[in-house]
Amino acid sequence: MQHPGPPRFIAVGESLQLSPRDPDPEVSYQWHVERAPESSTVELPSEDPVVEFTPDTPGTFQVGVETPANNYSLTIRVFPGSLAPVTAPGSESGSGGVSGHQSGSARPVARSAGVSGSGSGIRDDTVERGRPRIQLQGDIEEDELVIKANPQTQPDGETAHSDIEVEFLIDDRDDVSPDVVSTTDREMRIPIEAVGRRVRVHAVAVTDVYSVPDSVEFNRDPQPDGGEAIVDTTTPSTDTDIDTQPDTCEDDDGQTGTHNHAINIRRLNEPPEWATDVTVYEIYVRGFVDEAEADTDTDTDTDSTFAALTERLDYLADLGVDCLWLTPVLQNDHAPHGYNITDFFHIASDLGDSEAYESFVDAAHDRGMTVLFDLVLNHSARDHPFYQDAVGNPDSPYHDWYAWRSESEPETYFEWEYIANWNFQNLEVRRHLLDVVDKWMAVADGFRCDMAWAVPNSFWRELRDRVKTRDPEFLLLDETIPYIADFHGGMFDMHFDTTLYSTLREVGRGHADATEILDAIDQRKAVGFPPHAAFMLYAENHDETRYIVECGENAAMAVAGALFTLPGVPMLYGGQEMGQRGRRDALAWDDAREEIYTQYQRLITLRNDISALGVDGxxxxxxxxxxxxxxxxxxxxxxxxxxxxxxxxxxxxxxxxxxxxxxxxxxxxxxxxxxxxxxxxxxxxxxxxxxxxxxxxxxxxxxxxxxxxxxxxxxxxxxxxx
CATH class of the missing domain: 2.60.40 (Immunoglobulin-like)
Incomplete structure (x- = not known):
């Protein structure tokens, strides 16, 4: 289905990238504005498959895209610019910008007219403000689907709870007539008989700024072959059987079939339950085992790095680790970190092959561990054959696959000289990377998404819908520095807690009061992360100086306690538990510090045994x-x-x-x-x-x-x- 996805919430002064989903680069797509406020003069370039929408006035817009299979409409709710959040830089287009570009829907609208007045109202202040938050709950009452909103005011805000406005929006992809929907300030009701296979509802809370949206889905889960309905038990959910006559309905692929009804209610932005209970362990794959443990010559029948890693799984299980994040394992330009990829479809030959990688994943699963695949989508290595063909050659079929700073210099960040940024305006690039996603999600339990801030939000939204449709329990973890609350609006489940990380470093160095750790936890709420957002807690990783080196041994022992007693999901970087001092050196297994290992082992056990120390406490x-x-x-x-x-x-x-x-x-x-x-x-x-x-x-x-x-x-x- 090439519909551009859930509708959006933005404000005047913000922009939004629009692209057909699951694109075929060989066909044409045309965008146009179908409906707009009377005062708007916005137009879209009709010949471009990927376009930027920048509203000029508040109100409700409807844009359309013509595809070979169908014509699709997308609703965009635009608030006055004065309601835009002031947040850290994000990326709607992949080339920088302002976060706050949200996906939502806009049929029907239920709110007072007070915020949607005339004029752009673009903000002229740059002071960061707190944001309200919202959480939706779905229920079934008699013959109606009920969506209840629980909005919360921003910390230190002046808006009374009763004055928070909520705007409910029904997904454009779902066939529900606005005429049958009733709304109040905090509630939407939809007759069950008016719903086909499913309906998705999105909402934001609005005070003097709009919130990150939340979403809930009611899904009948039909079987196109006419078989008995299967109820998805994804947590948290409410499963309710409804006795009706079988109906005929069409699924997203256009298939039809007769089905019974078993309505599943699912909160679409809730992290997978398993992911909030784990201890994550980052494995720097080219340093975790030494050369003596792994013969990486794949021309022989000897072991691979993955086989050597498998030998260490029992050690990790004894420590208490149950989720493994591997640094990139794909073919690369031989930089040891692996982030400069030359082939996105094959395992790096110095590590082994696909069979060896999959055997490692299976062995981890056998021990109750999950595996996170490090997904690098912003760029390729300059040694990638596509880039080598494109550089200095405007006639190359791959020239438009990359963003260019000059004829011979690609766009990149921080003057990194070994990578080149993809051009996400190109459908061939999007198709290529979606195929990458399809290949590797089949042999992983989640993605750690590298440089998430640099990839267009529109692509992350498509990626999320793509993987969650196939596996609702698949984890999406974003690396964004600093973290961005909007990334929990239909993109990611869990976020690097960069604010806590920085605070732990400052406290460890003696540059900040230890009580600021609690302020860092409060900051999640202040910037607008919804109550259901999950956070990964870390004190070091492969990019940072070891905490014990920078802050000292006792502070390193204390920070271990912070990771396992604060709200969030703890992460250890390989060697942290043994007092490793080198950032990317081979692990000094023979010099492991037993007292540090014991500290971590006990803390992991405590967090596992005491629910109050977990994410719900x-x-x-x-x-x-x-x-x-x-x-x-x-x-x-x-x-x-x-x-x-x-x-x-x-x-x-x-x-x-x-x-x-x-x-x-x-x-x-x-x-x-x-x-x-x-x-x-x-x-x-x-x-x-x-x-x-x-x-x-x-x-x-x-x-x-x-x-x-x-x-x-x-x-x-x-x-x-x-």
Whole structure:
């Protein structure tokens, strides 16, 4: 189906890239504006298959694309420019731009007219503002599908909750008449009898800025051969059987069939459940095993690097790791990191072959591990045969595959001299890369998407729909620095927590107060990430100096505690658990630090065993005092304390980034709560069991709890503070 996808939400002053999906480069596509506000003069270049839409006035636009198979319409809801979010740079076109270019829908519209007035209202301020957030829930009540919105005001915002406006939008790809839909401020209702195979509903919250959209799907899951309906049990979902007469309906491929009804409700932007419970481990494939372990001469019958990696899986299983991120494994220009790819369809010969790679993945699966494939889509190596044919040759069939800075110099970022950026305006490039996605998603459980900020948002939206249609549990993790909230709007499931990473570095170096770690967690909400967004927590990776080198050994032990006790999904970079000091050196297995390994192993076990430490646990800052005495003297700025709660259990976590043990007293809960914590009540005294669950030893002293670097303590009782 070549429909350009879910409709969009943007504001005047923002632009949007539009492209037919699943394109055939051999045919023509024509874009045009079908409907626009009366004052608009926007036109689209009708002969270009990939176009930029830049609205000139608020209102509802409908654009169309003519394809060989059909004509498709796409609704674009445009807000006044004054409602545009001020965020970090993103990429709608693949060549920079402003994030906030969203996908949504716009049939029917349910909101007051107060925000959609005349004039562009383009913002003239550059101060970053907080954004409201929204989460949709689907339900079935009698003979209606019900979509309920839970909007939230931005932190420190002046808008009352009752004044948040919600705009519901039905997907253009779904055949539902606006005449049968009813809406209120917080709710949309659709008669079941008016719905075909499925209906997708999108919504945003609007205050003085619009939110990242959320989406929910009702799917009858028909079988075109007339077989019994299959209910998708993707979590979270609500499965409801509805007894009706069989209907005839058409699926996305134009096939028709008779089916029974079994309606599945799925929140489309929810991360896969498995992905929020894992510990991720990055394997730098050309350094994790040494040459003595892997004979990479594929002309012989000896082992490959992948076979050697397989031999290390039991070590990782014993550590507690259950998700592996491999740095790129495709044919490349021999740079050891592997990101300069010369062949996107074949495994690098120095690592093995496709059979060896797939055997490794199977072995990981046998141990209950998932595997993330490092997907590099922004560029190819300059040694790629397409680039070699194109450079200096305007007549090359591949010349237009690349973006060019000059006749002989390709576009790239940061003056990187070994890569060349793809031209995503070219349908052949998009087709080529979609085929890459199809090939490798079949032998992975998720993609770690390299340089996600540099690839057009329109391509990520298509990629997401493409892989999620085939496997709703497939994980999409974006590398975007700094993170961008809009990337959770129909593009990615999980995000590198770049803000927390930077804060952990500053705290480790002694340049920031340890309590700023909690501010970093709050920042997710402030920039507009919805409550269901997932974050990967990391302190180092293959691009960064090792934390232990930059911040010292005790800070490195403390940061381990941060990764496994803060809300998010922890990630270790290979060797971090053994005290490795070289960034990309071969791992020094013989010099592994047992005490560091034990620290990580215990923390992984704790997070697995205690639900409050996971992504669903709330987090609350704690008032605490660092005691200054002869035995323990640590600056209070080096210590942070917080409480994690879930399932009627609470745990106090203390991190000490100082060089010596800290004696800490917990006085009461702070009235400030963090990241989706419940409404704050009166302060309460916190009583804890003095056993440090990380060490298994008592931390009790006459003056408080003594913490070397990480302490996790069970809360025994809480009483109102009088």
């Amino acid at each position: 709330s987090i609350h800052s704690l008032n605490h005092t660092v005691v200054d005495n002869e035995e323990t003297s640590v600056d209070s700025e080096r210590v942070v304390a917080y409480e994690r709660r879930a399932d009627n259990e609470s745990y106090v976590c203390i991190l000490n980034f100082g060089e010596t043990p800290a004696t800490v007293t917990i006085t009461e809960t702070n009235t400030t709560t963090h990241e989706d914590a419940a409404e704050s009540s009166e302060p309460t005294t916190v009583n804890v069991n003095p056993e440090n669950l990380v060490t298994g030893e008592s931390a009790a002293s006459a003056e408080g709890l003594v913490v070397d670097n990480v302490g996790v303590f069970a809360v025994t009782t809480e009483s109102n503070h009088n």
